Amino acid sequence: MILPIVAYGDPVLKKKAEPITKDHPGLKELIENMFETMHNASGLGLAAPQVGASIRLFVIDTIPYADEDKDPDLRDFRKVFINAEMLEQEGEQWTYNEGCLSIPGIREDIYREPIIKLKYCDENFIEYIETFKGIRARIIQHEYDHTDGILFTDRISFLRKRLLKNRLLDISKGRAKNDYPMKFPLRK
Numbered sequence: 750m751i752l753p754i755v756a757y758g759d760p761v762l763k764k765k766a767e768p769i770t771k772d773h774p775g776l777k778e779l780i781e782n783m784f785e786t787m788h789n790a791s792g793l794g795l796a797a798p799q800v801g802a803s804i805r806l807f808v809i810d811t812i813p814y815a816d817e818d819k820d821p822d823l824r825d826f827r828k829v830f831i832n833a834e835m836l837e838q839e840g841e842q843w844t845y846n847e848g849c850l851s852i853p854g855i856r857e858d859i860y861r862e863p864i865i866k867l868k869y870c871d872e873n874f875i876e877y878i879e880t881f882k883g884i885r886a887r888i889i890q891h892e893y894d895h896t897d898g899i900l901f902t903d904r905i906s907f908l909r910k911r912l913l914k915n916r917l918l919d920i921s922k923g924r925a926k927n928d929y930p931m932k933f934p935l936r937k
Contacts, residue, residue, distance in 0.1 A: 750782050752786045755800065756923070757851055759801075759921075762895070762898065766897075773804070783806075790928075796895030804896075806896070809892060823884065830889070832869060834867070835866075844858045849900065853920065859891075863886060866879070
């Protein structure tokens, strides 16, 4: 089932999400719905807070967008991350133009580390400690931020954020150009 994606301005996006256990009610269905919702919105990743669930869960699937010649790292990258914990971030930060399904129509250059070490559980609650690099690390950091109540707009300069203020307010009010179901906190 396709779920509505929560838009910028909703308090759930700014709240630090709670860890879950393997007996979390409806977890398997939520994961399936998150993948379906993400694919419907042409996204690469989706965190549970973006569908209104303040839990430490995010999904990533880059396979539909992988260009074998340009992005071989994206060819086989489909994962579920539960209760992820960032262990290390290293390397010289690099910039990439990021967007977010909760903030349609806005993209900004964001600096992130190129190498991360992450502890997480998969959908079967098997625990992993894994190192990710490059674009995989960037996508994970973006989604991980959602579980900590951080949006990519929190990582831009104060001046740039002030310049985007009216556009962000418009998104909250439902004046956003999107082609997927959304829930707008200030829509009347």
